[in-house]
Amino acid sequence: MTTKKFDSYSHLLDRTARRVKGYAQQRFTTGNFDVTVDQWLILKSLDDDRYLKQKELAELTGKDNPTLTRIIDLLCKKGLTERVMHKDDRRSFTVHLTEPGKAKLLELSPRVNEIRMKAWENLTEHDYEQLKTILNKIYQNLEP
Structure with missing residues (x-):
């Protein structure tokens, strides 16, 4: 190429x-929605009662540490997430959804899905599968 x-x-x-x-x-x-797209990404990543270290959350979401810290601080201030001391390492914390965070996720999920479907509305199943294959190849090419 x-x-x-x-x-x-x-x-x-x-x-x-x-x-x-x-x-x-x-x-x-x-x-x-009372959250940003980036804040939504964090909430969604913590779904299913996940307790993630900030480093794990950063890797999962592709956010750098300072950005992620600011997002988590805002979500904690809104009462949607909280930091909990890690059970095996007192020097680190895990982040998880609070009950209001779980409620926010449940409330917004159908609306977020509608937004996502707008981007896909003129694509066939075949288009989607091709795109998924190509994006996965690009992603794998860049693995460390």
Whole structure:
């Protein structure tokens, strides 16, 4: 693949990712979700009574540590998450959903799914499978 073609594809991928996130954030704002897209990502990652160390949460969500710390601080302030001392390591904490956090997740999940479906509305099942395959290959190519 030529560098010019690669740059074009990279631009399309970046542009699309920004459009998807921007569209979602606009809908979160106008829909009075009371959380941002990034905060939603953290809440969703903590679903199923998960207790995750901040480092695990950072890896799972692709957020750097300072950004993740700010997001968790805001979610704790809203009462949606809390930090708990790690049971085996008193120097670290785990993060998990509070009952209001679980309720927020339950309340917003159908609305978030509607937002996500907007991006997929003109894609066939075959389109989706191809896209998933390609994105997984790109992701695997960049594994450390």
